[in-house]
Amino acid sequence: MIVLFYIVATISIFSATAVITRMRPFTSVCWLGLFYLSLSILCAMLSAPLVAILHLIVSISLIAAFILVAMTLSGIGEGRTRVMHFGMILGAAAAGYLVIVLVLAIIRSPITETPLVGLSFESPVRSAIALMNEYAMPFAALGFLILTSVLAITALLDDPRAEELK
């Protein structure tokens, strides 16, 4: 277990360093995906498989958004040929290893049904009960923040040329 921790910790530190040292934003986004994957495994190792799965889902959506923005801004995918560097091959191998470890960690992790006394986030039902009862206020505040952010994004990305086009 300690060996696995050190491997995952090394991958996470290495990928975090690559995120801030790569010159091209698209490469940084790829390394950020590896960083988020390693964090999901660390969450699974901390006896929180549900949080690990949630983190994985959130990070996949974030990486997809980052990749789209990076491709839009840097013009990747316009017919230019890319060369696979050694670092990209290394990162892909590390990502494959982490995916296997994450799947094994989630499959082998005992998600036990805890009694209703007290709160637990180890199963979706318990999570829903806890969020709707004990943590209703921060959960509602988070929903309000998400609504505000959607309105802010709509206002920010409002294209002034749309009126002219009409």
Next chain:
Amino acid sequence: MEITTQHYLVLGVILFALGAVGAVTRRNMLVVLMSIGMMLSSSLLVFLAFARVNLLPAGKSIVVIVMGLIIVELAVGLALVMSAHRRSGSTLIDDFSLLKG
């Protein structure tokens, strides 16, 4: 040899410091945004480590809420980057000095 809370705390601090270095030193808005996301994500690790020690679900509930905050922050940040690129054609921080005193 067991994995203790100190292991996770040290790792969280290292990752937070790397994110802070990236947020301060890089000039590209997108990379700065990624660095801030890294800082927030490393805080999740610390919350989970303390939640495991204290056997309290509060840490995990905070993790779920912080995840939502990360989504909100990065979504608005990406919209700002796109808006800035549309207005000035650049995503470098040095090109924006409107509020410079």
